[in-house]
């Protein structure tokens with residue numbers, strides 16, 4: 161279990177130890193942790209300054225913080241390794257090509273062995289390992305879409321009520337009360353772990369005008385669904401879902417005019433907008449019992465794989481996993497949830513655009529896993545079938561993502577139907593007299609005047 165962080169015990173700051181770093185070098189270290197914590201061994205003040213070095217440059221007295229492979233599976237302690245002997249050096253050299261050393265806790269490396277630049281095969285392998293390492297379980301689908309819908313609706317209402325209360329509190333200068341979100345998050349995680357399709361469908365059709373509210377709810381639903389796909393256990397799903405509700409909580413401290421602004425941002429607007437990350441950290445620091453990774457998600461969800469993000473320009477695998485996941489979900493949900501259809505993209509278009517961002521804004525493996533979660537045609541996508549009928553995707557099957565359930569809205573000549581009906585494309589059979597019924601293409605939001613938010617499924 162990650163350490164629970166005491167209120168006020170956590171601050172995200174830039175690393176201090178600039179004297180260790182030549183002026184021409186890029187800042188190698190991203191943030192430092194300070195302060196006291198309730199449990200888990202974070203009790204010392206630590207400013208770390210890490211360098212990636214070739215193992216050929218290891219000497220006694222260096223402190224190794226990371227290997228180029230998972231610590232599990234080695235005999236080294238998980239929290240890091242002080243190199244105390246030639247035998248330690250030989251052991252690391254047998255297992256690794258590169259390691260990270262912390263010069264705040266041990267000897268500095270000879271500059272000939274320091275490796276600058278984050279992107280290489282080792283980093284990719286480490287990123288892959290980190291994602292694979294999330295898998296603790298494989299969730300079976302334990303209810304069908306229709307059977308899950310009543311439970312999902314109840315959980316959705318509970319979550320809605322909790323978010324509304326918390327937002328009202330923050331807008332009125334009261335403190336964040338995590339307890340008010342707990343029942344809704346628990347009920348949502350239960351429903352999504354049984355079958356995510358019902359909740360994702362509710363997200364697709366239930367849109368409110370309040371963007372902050374809608375975005376928090378949407379990101380939380382995607383977070384739980386993505387975590388389920390990655391094989392996280394129940395407690396991790398709850399933390400990730402809570403992160404989805406709270407990662408942007410700092411925006412509650414921004415002027416409403418800025419949030420409502422539809423014209424192009426100038427530099428001052430951007431600066432103010434970026435400050436929501438620190439506001440979020442402050443709010444969460446001031447809240448008892450916030451899990452460590454929820455705070456990490458708030459602090460790092462605008463960092464980007466290629467280093468182009470803020471506030472610290474972190475790179476690749478240095479970005480904590482919850483920050484990487486919420487960064488990706490934040491963009492996906494924002495792109496599919498813009499206030500008017502004129503501005504928004506369909507879920508299908510968004511998936512295609514995310515795919516283009518592999519290894520630039522986002523880690524490729526993470527993008528691919530996320531697309532596996534939501535499907536090429538996510539729930540809520542308008543699609544045209546191979547026979548010309550038009551419908552909306554209602555549920556994506558885990559093993560047949562290109563053959564979802566589709567609710568047919570227009571017949572083949574695009575005439576609106578008086579009564580809608582559903583087709584399960586996963587049951588379409590190949591080899592018969594009829595051509596195989598498939599999805600021909602994804603359609604723009606609002607195509608043929610269809611608004612999925614007007615559809616209800618009882």
Ligand SMILES: [Fe+2]
Nearest residue numbers: 407408461462
């Ligand atoms: Fe944000």
